[in-house]
Amino acid sequence: MSGAAAWGEASPSVDESADCEAAFDEAGLFGGRYAVEEPGPLPPVVPPPLGNGAARERLCQQLDADRLHPCLLFVGPQGLGKRQLARWLAMRRNCDEPGAPCGACWSCRQIQAGQHPDIIELEPDPEKAVPIISVAQARALSAQLSLHRAHARTRFVIIDEADRLTVEAANALLLTLEEPPDGTMFILVSARPAALLSTVRSRCLRVRLGPVPNGELEAWLASRELPEAAWLAVMAEGCPGRALSLAQGGAERWREVRDLFIGEVATEIWRFFALAERLGKAEKADKARLAGDQALALDALERLLQDVLAHHAGRPLRYNADRAALVAAWAGALHAEGVAALANELDKSRQMLAEHVNGRLVFDALIVRIAAELGPARRAGAPFAAPAG
Ligand SMILES: [Zn+2]
Incomplete structure (x- = not known):
């Protein structure tokens, strides 16, 4: 990745300093003014989860333009890769390398390992006989969100099997979902959205994700x-x-x-x-x-x-x-x-x-x-x- 990183660092410096431009011109290094090739965005190094390309493209565009609704609800069948897509978006958003997500920078590696301090994942407690996301988990999340984000450009909260939120837990999160802290994005994931409280559903933008075509x-x-x-x-x-x-x-x-x-x-x-x-x-x-x-x-x-x-x-x-x-x-x-x-x-x-x-x-x-x-x-x-x- 060192070559790619160097490319990423070198290009802004051409724009930053007029002296620098003149020097480049005199030297004729680039065969004339601004002959530096503008490379298009590189394809992601870490491939996105399979399927739902159009939905994913739309999400990426809106996220890049800072126009994405801060609370999303990913809906689709079990085993589709909804949570992986949420993680992939978090990686892409917080990766500064060409070909984001690069999979190799600090941020990408921490997210892949599930250890990034600003990418918070919540899921039902596997120790419980009936899997639920408890009010204690919801309160701990709120406490964590009251702190400033540490490293990320955008902090992500990914709630897997959000339909397992207890009524109390969901209620404890309503205000935060209504107005997420600055630079924080919620992605709720569910295969059974009808089981979610309507007050939670109504605060989220629903993103329907369909099965991957059989041939693919x-x-x-x-x-x-x-x-x-x-x-x-x-x-x-x-x-x-x-x-x-x-x-x-x-x-x-x-x-x-x-x-x-x-x-x-x-x-x-x-x-x-x-x-x-x-x-x-x-x-x-x-x-x-x-x-x-x-x-x-x-x-x-x-x-x-x-x-x-x-x-x-x-x-x-x-x-x-x-x-x-x-x-x-x-x-x-x-x-x-x-x-x-x-x-x-x-x-x-x-x-x-x-x-x-x-x-x-x-x-x-x-x-x-x-x-x-x-x-x-x-x-x-x-x-x-x-x-x-
Ligand atoms: Zn990266």
Whole structure:
């Protein structure tokens, strides 16, 4: 970076001093007055998160012109990279190098490491059983904001999963959101903006961020030499974060839970209930894992239903091409009404889990419903379980 830094330092000095200009002229170093080439802005060295190029461009332009609303609400699906975009903007804004964000200067490095004193990130407390951003966190933030900013041109406050702000916490922040301190920008991030207090929403400019187009995501995954890039892209539904977590062991786990929940268990009802018991048990030690498995099981069922519809329509399977026989067996037992009934039950299950209804109850009810829908065909010996592996 030393060459780039020198370029950045040298150019203003040409304008600063008339003597200097004359000296340059006499020497004819530049072949005449002001022959110094005006380079355009260099592309960023640290690439922005994937997708949403137009929205990002607009944000950059307004930020550069100091015309950006000081409270933004980034809205978009989980795993899209909303928080990364907020961080990237903070880096770009506070980087003085050509090709900002350069990723190499002090400011860029501190932000990347999450240690910049003026780039404050708030998220739900992971220690809490129910993840919330508490009033204590909000008050600590206010106290921090009452101090002058230390280094940054613009201080950023990034609140991830802002919908987890408790009512008290949100109320504690309202005044600050109404009138942020000078040179301070708020970026709230949420995949569930409807869960935010309307008083918070109304103080923010909403920036809608959409999923990354499938082809773009697939190309990006392929460029990282990840196996199954096409399948990962489809599974991730436009969210690079989801694709990466699938690539890092998530896919294996998804298939494991899918095969357990949907494959094997459909042939022998007692195994079904044994699994329901496992999925429903809230052992404190692995609560997060359990919640993850519950979500995976519901996700697997949802995608199986979508593939059943694809099978009915004669379209290629999107998610479970590796279990074509299983999908065919379900498709043989479930007509459109059956699929709709299970999809409905699935929504109810998600809703109940979100409301912290006992997992065992939720899965028992779901499994009874699945057994009822598949019942006649299952008793006729249809092969619901494809051979594993
Ligand atoms: Zn930099």
